[in-house]
Amino acid sequence: MKKPLHQHIGHHARRVGRHVTKYLYKRDTLFSTVWVFVFIIVLGSIPVNFYFLNPLKLALKDFDFHDMAHAKLHVYEDRFDRRITIVNIGMADREQLAALIDKTAEMKPRVMGLDVLLEGPKDPYKDSVLAATVSRCANLVLASRLEWKDEKDPYKENFFRTPGTGEGYANMLAEDIATVRLWAPFFENEKDSHAKPYKSFASSILEKYDSTAFKRLVKRNKETETINYSRRQDRYYQLEGESILAGLENDSLIRDRIILFGYIGADESDILDKKFTPMNKKYYGKSIPDMNGVAVHANMLSMALDNHFIRKMPGWFNWLLAILIGWIHMAIFIKYYIDHHIWFHLVAKIAQLLSAIFFVYLDIWLYEKYRVKLDMKMTLIVIVMAVDVIYFYEAWATWMHRRFKYRTVFGHHGTGH
Amino acid sequence: MKKIRLLVLSSCLGLLANAQNNFMLYSFKGNVTILEQAVESKARVGKIMNNSAMVKIAAGGLVTLVCNEAAMFTISKPGTYPLHKFADSCKVNHSSFTSNYIKYIWSQMTKSSGSPGSNRKAYMNTVGAVSRGINNIWIDPRLDTVNYSGGAFPLSWKSYTEANEFVFYLYPAGNRNTVVYMATVSKLKIPISGFAAKMTAGESYEWIAAIKGEENEERKVLNYVSKETFNSLLETIKNQGAPFEAPAEQAYRTGFMLEDAHYLAEAYEYYSKATLLDPANALYRSTLMSFKKDYEIK
Numbered sequence: 028m029k030k031p032l033h034q035h036i037g038h039h040a041r042r043v044g045r046h047v048t049k050y051l052y053k054r055d056t057l058f059s060t061v062w063v064f065v066f067i068i069v070l071g072s073i074p075v076n077f078y079f080l081n082p083l084k085l086a087l088k089d090f091d092f093h094d095m096a097h098a099k100l101h102v103y104e105d106r107f108d109r110r111i112t113i114v115n116i117g118m119a120d121r122e123q124l125a126a127l128i129d130k131t132a133e134m135k136p137r138v139m140g141l142d143v144l145l146e147g148p149k150d151p152y153k154d155s156v157l158a159a160t161v162s163r164c165a166n167l168v169l170a171s172r173l174e175w176k177d178e179k180d181p182y183k184e185n186f187f188r189t190p191g192t193g194e195g196y197a198n199m200l201a202e203d204i205a206t207v208r209l210w211a212p213f214f215e216n217e218k219d220s221h222a223k224p225y226k227s228f229a230s231s232i233l234e235k236y237d238s239t240a241f242k243r244l245v246k247r248n249k250e251t252e253t254i255n256y257s258r259r260q261d262r263y264y265q266l267e268g269e270s271i272l273a274g275l276e277n278d279s280l281i282r283d284r285i286i287l288f289g290y291i292g293a294d295e296s297d298i299l300d301k302k303f304t305p306m307n308k309k310y311y312g313k314s315i316p317d318m319n320g321v322a323v324h325a326n327m328l329s330m331a332l333d334n335h336f337i338r339k340m341p342g343w344f345n346w347l348l349a350i351l352i353g354w355i356h357m358a359i360f361i362k363y364y365i366d367h368h369i370w371f372h373l374v375a376k377i378a379q380l381l382s383a384i385f386f387v388y389l390d391i392w393l394y395e396k397y398r399v400k401l402d403m404k405m406t407l408i409v410i411v412m413a414v415d416v417i418y419f420y421e422a423w424a425t426w427m428h429r430r431f432k433y434r435t436v437f438g439h440h441g442t443g444h
Numbered sequence: 445m446k447k448i449r450l451l452v453l454s455s456c457l458g459l460l461a462n463a464q465n466n467f468m469l470y471s472f473k474g475n476v477t478i479l480e481q482a483v484e485s486k487a488r489v490g491k492i493m494n495n496s497a498m499v500k501i502a503a504g505g506l507v508t509l510v511c512n513e514a515a516m517f518t519i520s521k522p523g524t525y526p527l528h529k530f531a532d533s534c535k536v537n538h539s540s541f542t543s544n545y546i547k548y549i550w551s552q553m554t555k556s557s558g559s560p561g562s563n564r565k566a567y568m569n570t571v572g573a574v575s576r577g578i579n580n581i582w583i584d585p586r587l588d589t590v591n592y593s594g595g596a597f598p599l600s601w602k603s604y605t606e607a608n609e610f611v612f613y614l615y616p617a618g619n620r621n622t623v624v625y626m627a628t629v630s631k632l633k634i635p636i637s638g639f640a641a642k643m644t645a646g647e648s649y650e651w652i653a654a655i656k657g658e659e660n661e662e663r664k665v666l667n668y669v670s671k672e673t674f675n676s677l678l679e680t681i682k683n684q685g686a687p688f689e690a691p692a693e694q695a696y697r698t699g700f701m702l703e704d705a706h707y708l709a710e711a712y713e714y715y716s717k718a719t720l721l722d723p724a725n726a727l728y729r730s731t732l733m734s735f736k737k738d739y740e741i742k
Contacts, residue, residue: 120605144575170573175565197573200560209560251561290574300574320572
């Protein structure tokens, strides 16, 4: 008589359970897991980079699994952010910028951010025109720059800064020519520990636009925030500065909004002030940058306004997860290594592949659903290394057995048990 | 022992024989002759010569030689030159590949493995803003390197600010102390033909455009290519065509390939030619119009 389905499932589940638990609590499983971490820590402590000889690692150096979520799995908003409008300044010079700000200010935006570095004087007439405009606009935030190579004076303030004007550094926290994932909302003033920290450009705009959101950001007290890119560049309203100057725009996209004045290239090939972001449709290998700096600032603002910050799991949790999953994998691998050696490599490879797929999925799912960022890198490294460490562990356990009568399950070479 | 000595000796002789430099006549201009084993012959592009040969250059002539398939140099002064005197110009650092590889390994292995999250100060170099600071001039990246052998073509730029006068400087490549040509212009461009006479074919130059009274550090490269070199390239391009290529098609393809090879003046000539030969072709017309617009050709 045939068994019912639930009994079949139960039978197989028990079988799998036995596979996992047979060696789970053996000291060999525990010690071999410990050895995996010893190897990881020792190799990680060598102050030498070996990755440069690994083309795969080189190609994926700037890769994060979460990029896949933004680029391919549609973890972003299709709706426009109605609070922010980007105004393309094109090639406008200082005088034209002044005219553009004046014209925009007439339409009563809540805050204006000029994402342009204005360092030092230029033309006296044009400078005076812009200075007059800046002094009139209390709701204007100017861009500055942090230059840490200049130890004496790292903060390069905007030339047009006045006591009443908002200002924030426009630096992005990223390697050169790499994906911009992090945002440093504040930076301590190292020259004067009693002074207020430097604010980033987006933080300064946020302060003027929504004091609650700003206080929330301050309260988080994070040195770095992972930018939760919610919109591609085209999901922010964009106006041409020339159209505003020509009086062709009404105030519907300006009144009571955050207006970000910045440079938007005419086409994709114009990469001036363009950054790589996780929203890049080509998220690995060689590609062209996909988002202008002003839109990156807009994404920072959207995140802070919506309180959609990404929560990073603490390091100890990632380690604990890696230990737990590494331990279970080790138990399965040892089971096959000893009891079904002929299948060991096949099972190990399949287990590694399935684990990689599952844990990456879990990682992205948590990111998408709850904006929780797990670092599964360690877990995946443990799973990959476990197979190789078994060989080492067998030799070590056999030697220990000969020398100190260490009890081990690796007895099939005639020296154990 | 004798055998070892013989082996060492023969190896040394072999090395000496290898030390003989081979020169290839890459290009020449004017009256250039070659003197080999007391026989004088006219210069011919592609001619291979050894150390014992001599090159005679008459006034107004110049010759470009390639030594050991690696080093290239040009002699532009008239005179007779025994080629063995150019041993220095032929030196190819055989260890460069190895040493470069070791240098790369060293730099990569000792490179800090920090990350933006753990060392914020080291990773704040990218700025998410454009600048309206010191440099007011923007030059199209497509003009980064221009190869030029002749024809009408302007070097152009854009200005972020209104200015009446711009200064154009031309320097020999890698030498900013010597100004080959300087001009003040009111337009946002300068025709190369206007200063071509100041340049020497086969030489590379760098140019800068700045608003008068301001500085611009951004240099662009202008290679003044000899007619011979260009013609050789042109021949290669023409020979790559399909067997039944119409003249207009050939002209368009040539223009496209020349543009790709940074021969912009020459590409313009061939795009114009294609449009003239087949005025009804919308692709030829639009390409020519875009090309003229992109490079400020009126």
